[in-house]
Amino acid sequence: MSRLLPFLLTLLVSGYASGECLTRGTGDMGVVVERAAGSLKVVDTSAHEVLFRVPGLGDLSHASVVYSRDGRYAYVFGRDGGLSKIDILCGTIVKRIVQGGNSIGGAISQDGTLIAVSNYEPGGVKIFSSDDLSLIADIPATPTTDREGKPKQAKTVGLVDAPGQRFVVSLYDTGESWIIDMRIPGQPAIQRFTHIGSLPYDALITPDGRYYIAGLFGEDGLSLLDLWHPEKGPRMILRDYGRGDEKLPVYKMPHLEGWAIAGERAFLPAVGRNQILVVHRGDWQETGRVAVHGQPVFVMARPDGRQIWVNFAFPNNDVVQVIDSETLNIVKSITTGKGTLHMEFSPRGEEVWISVRDRDEVQVYDTESFELTHRIPADKPSGIFFTARAHQTGL
Amino acid sequence: MSRLLPFLLTLLVSGYASGECLTRGTGDMGVVVERAAGSLKVVDTSAHEVLFRVPGLGDLSHASVVYSRDGRYAYVFGRDGGLSKIDILCGTIVKRIVQGGNSIGGAISQDGTLIAVSNYEPGGVKIFSSDDLSLIADIPATPTTDREGKPKQAKTVGLVDAPGQRFVVSLYDTGESWIIDMRIPGQPAIQRFTHIGSLPYDALITPDGRYYIAGLFGEDGLSLLDLWHPEKGPRMILRDYGRGDEKLPVYKMPHLEGWAIAGERAFLPAVGRNQILVVHRGDWQETGRVAVHGQPVFVMARPDGRQIWVNFAFPNNDVVQVIDSETLNIVKSITTGKGTLHMEFSPRGEEVWISVRDRDEVQVYDTESFELTHRIPADKPSGIFFTARAHQTGL
Numbered sequence: 001m002s003r004l005l006p007f008l009l010t011l012l013v014s015g016y017a018s019g020e021c022l023t024r025g026t027g028d029m030g031v032v033v034e035r036a037a038g039s040l041k042v043v044d045t046s047a048h049e050v051l052f053r054v055p056g057l058g059d060l061s062h063a064s065v066v067y068s069r070d071g072r073y074a075y076v077f078g079r080d081g082g083l084s085k086i087d088i089l090c091g092t093i094v095k096r097i098v099q100g101g102n103s104i105g106g107a108i109s110q111d112g113t114l115i116a117v118s119n120y121e122p123g124g125v126k127i128f129s130s131d132d133l134s135l136i137a138d139i140p141a142t143p144t145t146d147r148e149g150k151p152k153q154a155k156t157v158g159l160v161d162a163p164g165q166r167f168v169v170s171l172y173d174t175g176e177s178w179i180i181d182m183r184i185p186g187q188p189a190i191q192r193f194t195h196i197g198s199l200p201y202d203a204l205i206t207p208d209g210r211y212y213i214a215g216l217f218g219e220d221g222l223s224l225l226d227l228w229h230p231e232k233g234p235r236m237i238l239r240d241y242g243r244g245d246e247k248l249p250v251y252k253m254p255h256l257e258g259w260a261i262a263g264e265r266a267f268l269p270a271v272g273r274n275q276i277l278v279v280h281r282g283d284w285q286e287t288g289r290v291a292v293h294g295q296p297v298f299v300m301a302r303p304d305g306r307q308i309w310v311n312f313a314f315p316n317n318d319v320v321q322v323i324d325s326e327t328l329n330i331v332k333s334i335t336t337g338k339g340t341l342h343m344e345f346s347p348r349g350e351e352v353w354i355s356v357r358d359r360d361e362v363q364v365y366d367t368e369s370f371e372l373t374h375r376i377p378a379d380k381p382s383g384i385f386f387t388a389r390a391h392q393t394g395l
Numbered sequence: 396m397s398r399l400l401p402f403l404l405t406l407l408v409s410g411y412a413s414g415e416c417l418t419r420g421t422g423d424m425g426v427v428v429e430r431a432a433g434s435l436k437v438v439d440t441s442a443h444e445v446l447f448r449v450p451g452l453g454d455l456s457h458a459s460v461v462y463s464r465d466g467r468y469a470y471v472f473g474r475d476g477g478l479s480k481i482d483i484l485c486g487t488i489v490k491r492i493v494q495g496g497n498s499i500g501g502a503i504s505q506d507g508t509l510i511a512v513s514n515y516e517p518g519g520v521k522i523f524s525s526d527d528l529s530l531i532a533d534i535p536a537t538p539t540t541d542r543e544g545k546p547k548q549a550k551t552v553g554l555v556d557a558p559g560q561r562f563v564v565s566l567y568d569t570g571e572s573w574i575i576d577m578r579i580p581g582q583p584a585i586q587r588f589t590h591i592g593s594l595p596y597d598a599l600i601t602p603d604g605r606y607y608i609a610g611l612f613g614e615d616g617l618s619l620l621d622l623w624h625p626e627k628g629p630r631m632i633l634r635d636y637g638r639g640d641e642k643l644p645v646y647k648m649p650h651l652e653g654w655a656i657a658g659e660r661a662f663l664p665a666v667g668r669n670q671i672l673v674v675h676r677g678d679w680q681e682t683g684r685v686a687v688h689g690q691p692v693f694v695m696a697r698p699d700g701r702q703i704w705v706n707f708a709f710p711n712n713d714v715v716q717v718i719d720s721e722t723l724n725i726v727k728s729i730t731t732g733k734g735t736l737h738m739e740f741s742p743r744g745e746e747v748w749i750s751v752r753d754r755d756e757v758q759v760y761d762t763e764s765f766e767l768t769h770r771i772p773a774d775k776p777s778g779i780f781f782t783a784r785a786h787q788t789g790l
Contacts, residue, residue: 027782069423
């Protein structure tokens with residue numbers, strides 16, 4: 001059958017449906033980012049169908065998405081500083097603003113009322129009402145200078161939400177991490193930690209919201225901040241983690257958000273090496289390494305922690321591998337196709353959705369049998385985000 | 396203001412709304428069981444409002460609820476063997492059957508297609524289609540005899556869902572645990588473990604879906620089954636856990652589902668004692684005890700694991716206590732009112748909803764400030780179940 005036909009059918013369905021809104025549960029819905037077209041596909045994860053296509057979202061070449069607490073609204077953070085609020089029940093853009101010059105990520109507050117965006121240009125964090133995207137707080141980053149000596153603000157990276165109506169963010173140029181307490185919305189209370197390490201480029205928060213861990217571009221090691229004890233300040237862990245003295249060629253810095261936590265083990269993408277690091281959570285010491293197919297990008301645990309799924313940087317981005325979290329054996333290698341960019345598990349883990357850019361499709365696999373069960377057409381898909389994220393800290 | 400007024404307003408709103416269905420996200424919805432009236436209140440956890448009242452659900456004196464994967468349908472398991480499918484967007488009963496004589500709990504399969512119910516009378520497990528509640532499998536329990544020597548089936552208890560499209564259940568009279576594999580729906584594959592311990596009365600599964608733990612009425616200790624390694628069979632843990640030689644008066648056997656897992660610690664309600672047991676998860680050894688206000692019933696971790704909330708059996712069921720999971724200090728005691736029966740956290744933990752039967756209300760607390768922020772009228776409320784459960788194993 002022609003590859004075009006399902007795509008045309010999808011367009012027809014979208015055209016029909018976008019005139020009215022759906023009355024249905026949102027728990028089994030999600031969005032797929034179409035990076036080149038600047039659009040989203042709204043999907044039904046039970047029927048494995050596309051419900052809507054939402055165009056007009058600007059530059060989505062490095063986009064991320066968070067959800068309102070009711071699961072109805074997806075907030076899309078675009079590379080061009082665009083922030084869009086999408087109604088996934090109606091397939092419409094509720095509101096779209098361009099809030100900065102170059103944004104790289106965002107987060108939604110614990111109570112769902114605030115959207116925070118971190119910006120490269122002009123630097124700093126802006127915080128908006130999740131209701132109407134009106135500006136609540138504009139937090140400039142630390143002043144610094146660029147290569148030509150001109151004044152600028154530090155780039156903000158690794159922005160996450162944390163319990164207690166807080167956000168945590170790092171400053172690339174100045175090596176800081178900030179805790180932004182938004183309990184009084186108009187009055188951000190900021191706790192600044194300086195000298196956390198050289199050039200933090202991304203960060204993650206553990207699923208329980210306790211540990212904030214920033215990756216460093218300027219030196220080996222990671223900066224760990226215990227949010228239960230911010231008074232202790234950040235400390236360095238995994239002093240060997242990074243590019244090392246050899247300064248290996250790094251095809252793509254791995255996403256820290258993609259770290260997998262499974263039981264007492266954390267699985268980390270090595271930087272510049274075809275390896276996964278295994279780390280004990282209690283003391284953050286490395287306990288082993290797993291040799292894999294390429295330089296890992298996302299290292300994700302199936303929700304039950306039994307399997308670790310890994311995708312890879314160019315030129316090895318056509319394969320996904322599955323590691324048994326107990327034996328550390330690779331139990332499966334799947335050739336998905338060139339440009340395998342992202343993975344998302346169904347909330348209870350029976351399926352994984354994988355975006356394969358160069359095949360213009362999302363592939364759905366049964367995680368027990370590793371069988372390819374569905375193909376969903378999408379135009380150069382990248383990030384996949386399901387509504388269950390609405391209920392999880394840091395996602 | 397009269398206590399009756401909000402209740403009447405609620406009835407009016409319900410009456411108005413039940414004629415039509417709502418187009419809205421389901422991620423911030425839930426139900427409150429009204430145990431005496433045999434009805435449910437459908438609630439909005441963002442607005443703190445009642446959306447619908449759904450009567451006609453039979454005996455809900457010991458009811459539990461699971462959700463479809465889209466979050467739209469609540470399946471209610473009643474004491475009288477009733478199984479009801481409720482559309483929470485419309486406030487209507489989609490279908491109701493009486494499937495057994497005396498049921499005590501149920502579960503929904505990992506993929507959301509199957510509903511399993513465990514029965515005291517006649518014993519056994521029935522499995523239904525989540526779509527139309529048609530019978531898919533009827534699994535009789537082991538034959539045994541009652542006190543008068545008449546033949547009967549063993550009571551089934553502690554039914555949970557597990558990854559891999561499985562259910563796990565225990566048999567009270569015969570001391571067994573069964574793994575029911577439903578990958579081929581019409582052909583349940585059952586793995587039976589006998590001699591797990593004397594009179595299992597309830598069970599839990601850890602949030603990652605790995606460990607199934609049954610509480611025993613007939614002896615001290617708990618039976619633990621590692622579902623990653625069923626070939627190893629169940630083993631006894633916590634040999635001191637139970638009523639002990641003194642055979643303390645037990646006002647209410649604690650709910651095992653209410654165990655809290657926080658980091659590497661598990662918090663268990665002691666049986667017959669005013670204590671919480673602290674257990675290390677790795678080796679399941681007891682590491683400490685916390686003295687509390689009464690005999691604990693539910694011991695629940697805030698989603699970030701920082702706090703443990705506890706309610707108590709009669710005659711101390713008018714208080715809730717909060718334990719700091721790190722210091723093990725009691726950081727707060729709240730007098731909620733007589734008949735404090737259940738608690739449910741908002742998915743990211745900023746709020747907890749507490750049902751207070753004798754005050755005919757659900758109280759909502761801010762978990763940081765411990766402030767009472769909302770009161771929601773409900774007729775003798777007991778269980779509270781939010782839709783985020785749709786995405787969690789064992790809930």
